[in-house]
Amino acid sequence: MPTRRDFLRLSALAAAAGCTLGPKRxxxxxxxxxxxxxxxxxxxQAIKDLAGILxxxxxxxxxxxxxxxxxxxxxxxxxxxxxxxxxxxxVSGHFDYDGFETKIDYARRxxxxxxxxxxxxxxxxxxxxxxxxxxxxxxxxxRQVRDAGMTFAFHNHDYEFKPQGATxxxxxxxxxxxxxxxxxxxxxxxxxxxxxxxxxxLIRHARRARLIHLKDRLPNVPTSFTPDASSGHFIELxxxxxxxxxxxxxxxxxxxxxxxxxxxxxxxxxxxxxxxxYDYLQKLNI
Numbered sequence: 001m002p003t004r005r006d007f008l009r010l011s012a013l014a015a016a017a018g019c020t021l022g023p024k025r026x027x028x029x030x031x032x033x034x035x036x037x038x039x040x041x042x043x044x045q046a047i048k049d050l051a052g053i054l055x056x057x058x059x060x061x062x063x064x065x066x067x068x069x070x071x072x073x074x075x076x077x078x079x080x081x082x083x084x085x086x087x088x089x090x091v092s093g094h095f096d097y098d099g100f101e102t103k104i105d106y107a108r109r110x111x112x113x114x115x116x117x118x119x120x121x122x123x124x125x126x127x128x129x130x131x132x133x134x135x136x137x138x139x140x141x142x143r144q145v146r147d148a149g150m151t152f153a154f155h156n157h158d159y160e161f162k163p164q165g166a167t168x169x170x171x172x173x174x175x176x177x178x179x180x181x182x183x184x185x186x187x188x189x190x191x192x193x194x195x196x197x198x199x200x201x202l203i204r205h206a207r208r209a210r211l212i213h214l215k216d217r218l219p220n221v222p223t224s225f226t227p228d229a230s231s232g233h234f235i236e237l238x239x240x241x242x243x244x245x246x247x248x249x250x251x252x253x254x255x256x257x258x259x260x261x262x263x264x265x266x267x268x269x270x271x272x273x274x275x276x277x278y279d280y281l282q283k284l285n286i
Contacts, residue, residue, distance in 0.1 A: 033252050035281055036064025038213065038262035040094070042270055043070055050074075054086035060275050061282070066211075066260045067093035067110070076109035091258055092185075092211060094118040094155065097134075100141055108148045114211060115145050116185050118155045119227075125159045131169040135176035142181030153183040153210055158194035162225035179207050187213035187262070188247055193231055195223040198247055206254045214277070215263040216240030234263050236273050238280035248286040 037057050039046055045053040047070060054065060065088045071079060083090050092114035095103045100117055107115045117138070124130030142152040160170035173182075186209050188198040202209055217240045221233040237244060251259065266273040 033248060033259045033286055034064055034257055035062055035278070036066055036088075036091075036258060036260045037062050037274060038066045038094070038260045039068035039071060041262055041264070041274070043068065045270065046070055051082050051085065054082065054088055056271055057274065058087040060271070060278050062088070062261075062274070062278060064089050064091060064258060064260070066090070066116075066258075066262075067112075069094065069096055072103070072106070076106055080110060092116055092153075092260075097121055097137075100137075101144060104141075104144055104148050104150075107145075107150060112150055114151050114153055114183075114185075115141075116153045116155050116211070117141070119157060120160075125162070125169065128164040128167060128169065128172050131160070131164070131172035132176055135173050135182075138173070138177050138182045142178065146181060151183055151210065152181060153185045155185040155213065156187050157190045157227040158223075158225050158231060159227060161194035161196060174205070174208075182208070183210040184208040185211040185213060187215075188242060189213065189215040189217055189234070190227065192217055192242055193223055193233070194225060198242070199250060202247065202250050202254065209251070209254060209256060210258075212251050212256055212259045213262040214244070214259055215261065216242050216244075232265055234265055236263065236266075236268075236280070237261070237277040239276075244280075245284055245286065248284065252286060 042053045042057070050071060057065065065083070065086075067090050074082065090110065090112060093107055093110065093112050094116045095107065097117055097120055104115065120130070120134050124134055138152065138154060145152040154173065156170065160173065161168050164172065184205055186198070186201060186205070191198045191201050214237060216235045216237050218233040218235050219241050224231040248259065261274060261277050263273060263277070
């Protein structure tokens with residue numbers, strides 16, 4: 001049971017986000033997308049106080065956290081307890097490419113619905129053969145994850161869209177994986193950063209798109225094929241150039257249920273950033 005000290009600590013965190021603890025300002029799940037936060041966004045805070053930052057995210061109004069490897073030093077029962085105490089659900093988690101298959105049972109014991117591979121090893125970015133190698137593993141992992149009662153998905157950045165001769169790494173992945181086994185978590189920022197049309201990508205890959213990532217993009221910045229600091233033109237939702245109302249309505253229409261805010265870096269305190277993005281999403285009421 002939370003103590004007075006817990007409440008004071010959370011109140012300080014919530015104040016930093018520009019909100020107050022009290023009745024949770026969450027969307028009703030029925031008829032709306034379910035909004036959450038990718039744990040990577042609060043990685044610096046989570047390392048110091050995982051339980052505290054999760055409770056602060058819940059205080060803003062988010063109902064889900066998408067897990068990230070920094071949380072996997074906890075046993076499955078312990079991490080489930082931390083999540084339950086925070087009030088957040090965890091439907092999805094990111095798991096590193098190297099050793100992915102060794103985490104399948106751990107993810108199952110966490111009660112996840114989705115296991116997401118967030119990135120290929122850098123040495124596989126530069127050739128179509130590297131993406132074909134990944135596609136083989138994705139098919140195998142997709143089958144193993146399905147047999148464990150979950151769904152496998154891949155999360156894009158921008159490097160997958162660099163031309164590889166007459167094709168791209170992303171197309172190699174799509175052409176060489178089974179759509180029944182390999183789904184997508186489309187990061188709409190990184191699609192835009194790579195010069196792709198996020199609406200067309202959502203529609204084109206409606207059979208695969210199951211989850212989406214949200215962060216807005218500054219105006220008048222160049223596209224890229226490298227997810228490094230030079231590609232980080234991030235800003236809170238509603239303050240940039242991405243057309244969120246249309247994209248979110250399309251995602252919902254296609255059956256996407258979960259959308260995670262994942263602003264890699266912020267120029268304001270991260271909880272304040274999360275609060276501003278949440279307020280924008282609440283006003284959209286999608």
